[in-house]
Amino acid sequence: MKKLDESLLLRLPPFSQLSRAQIRKILDQAQTKRLDEGGSFFSEGEEATRFYLLLDGHIRVIKTTPAGDQIIVLHIAAGQLFGIAAALGHSLYPATAQAAAESLALSWPMPLLQEFSAIYQGFATENYKVVGARMQEMQSRISEMATQQVEQRVATALLRLTNQAGRKTDEGIEIDFPITRQDISEMTGTTLHTVSRLLSGWEKQGIILSTRKRIVIVEAHQLVRISDNLT
């Protein structure tokens, strides 16, 4: 196991107020795990033994409905903790954490989550903020499903993705991990066909650019218009 640089954590919200010595101690208890695209850090229903911090890459959090279809609940960007929702309730992971791109994460035994919160000031509050924000996001998406139409939903989904994983290019803002139409359909509760039609339509209008597993938003304001519009 190689040495990890303390400056890695220093900039991240959960650790930003900690001293170098404190971070060193935390790092020494961490395990690193690297996954290729498609690999899982943990799966829904497993015993929640560890919590994670994503250093690089992107994670999609997947739930499987009783009917058997997959739903992408949310995405995790680098620098965020995940696998911590279970700590505030049950002992099983509520969802699967799958690498949307090659990803690198640190992990600690679950008991340390409480320990860190108790010892290091600011750690707990930061985590509650993160969990709270995610709960809100999930809730707002549930109400979206009920109220908005498909076209608006995938527009907002794209916008959310650019906010969480947007990378500026000369053409526009690219979603910087591989994403298929199937993925987007699982985020928005539609079919890949509908997503495909919408995206190719938008591409013809110059709102987006897309090749396989890659989407660039050219005119975000147009998506905003679609997302909160009455046809």
Added chain:
DNA sequence: ACATTAATTATGT
């Protein structure tokens, strides 16, 4: 307004 089915084409290893 959207899903489903199915057939066809494009794209990446």
Added chain:
DNA sequence: ACATAATTAATGT
């Protein structure tokens, strides 16, 4: 050459 992704049209609820 093969598997996976994307498009497109036709038909169904």
